[in-house]
Amino acid sequence: MPLLLVLDGNSLLHRAYHAAAFEGMLAPDGSPIWALRGLIGYLARAAAHLNPDAVMVGFDCPVSSARRTSYPLYKAHRPDKPGDLLAQLAVAPELLAAAGVCTVVPPAYEADDVLASASAAARAAGWQSVLMTSDRDAFALIDATTSVLRVRNGGFDEAVLVDEQALPGLYGVTPAQYRDFAALRGDPSDNLPGVRRFGATTAKKLLAAFGTVEAAWQATLADVAAAVGDHAASFFTDPSAREVVNRNRSLMTMRHDLALPPLAGARLPLSYVTMRQALRARGINLGPSLWALVGGAPPPPSAVAEDETAGWKPWVFRGGLSARRDPTPGQLSLF
Incomplete structure (x- = not known):
């Protein structure tokens, strides 16, 4: 059964921002890029472990909110975001789209709604889906064909893959x-x-x-x-x-009926040249770690050691999908 990997761009970029803020990585023009690099890293690592057939990334609409219109106090207590976070949020959808990644910014709705609509579209097409996010809200979307890869404190190494069988053990509810x-x-x-x-x-x-x-x-x-x-x-x-x-x-309640690009438009592999050019234009240099997104073969560990992704640790599934999705020893050795 084909697999669609869907990322909550906002939640993962926020997590990447805070995880690497002390590094303060900047592009040659002085613009902040560490959260953008972290988001691409999440996508590359998940693709290497899950071997998806297609990928999609959703972002919150930055200009309007149907939920806040309905309930003005929704998220009203949150402090203003730092300027360097706002700058990276603003360019993230454009960067991913330029890299060839299927990217969705729904008018008036949020990345959560993209996850819900994408999982519904995958189910209707006879696909499985994995929803990658740091938020727990997506647990309501889990079913026989939909799992959630939740990134927690500690980053990808502490991520938990939660499926229909695992959720009751974690929270005591279905x-x-x-x-x-x-x-x-x-x-x-x-x-x-x-x-x-x-x-x-x-x-x-x-x-x-x-x-x-x-x-x-x-x-x-x-x-x-x-x-x-x-x-x-x-x-x-x-x-x-x-x-x-x-x-x-x-x-x-998340929208299951947003207009999304067809799954065919989210198919892997992506163009390696296009990805590299788009990332390098922002000062992000990633190479061998992108192999699962661009249809390449797993590179030898020595090649990955020269990449900026060196130092990533192996990750072990908790919960799971079918056996063919399990990471191979060769995949694990890359991180």
Whole structure:
């Protein structure tokens, strides 16, 4: 079954920015490039390990937000981004597109919506998909054909590949329950408070007992209290809790119907010459590590040692796809 790799450009560029800010890598013209280089590195490493048939990168719309129009407090608490981060966010879609990577910036929507729409398109076409992001929201998209490669603190070496079987062990909920779980708990990073007294543990207990929040609302107060305790039950049965959950679910629901380029336009391999020229124009010099994106053979370790990617460590899958996607010893030796 073909595999589509989809990257959340915003979340991964943010993570790359903070991970290498101390290096402060600049292009010859003085512009910051370390987050851009890190984003390309994430893409190259994931391609080397997953062997995808196509790749796509989504970014948030920089000029408008349908969610903020619906709920003005959405992400309103976030401080202004540093100028050197904004500069790299602004040029990232253009750089990737110039390098030949299928890049999507949906009007009024976010990279999360690109992940959801791309996974839906892959499923409809009979493909598998892996969604690469540092955000947990994508866990709601997991199903029999969709997995999430979540990049955590520590970068790619600490990434976790979460599939339909792995998610319950990590969070105690199924993918179908994850949106209710997140709506109950809230998301401080998006300025979305949850139901009072409902952290992750209490939300998990409620869903374990009733399956969905709707089923819990239809249960008796005594039954809810038996599952989560009297105090949490009193807040959950208050009418304001329904408003909070419905608001959060609405804002957390990702669009599955965005207009995307056809999968044929996202196919690998990319042109090595085009990629190198586009990256070098920004002062980013990557060579052998791009092999999986451009249809090359894994280079010998001595060649990779001369590349800027030297020092990357092997990565081990947690959860998984089919056996043919597992990294080979030759692939592992590159990093």
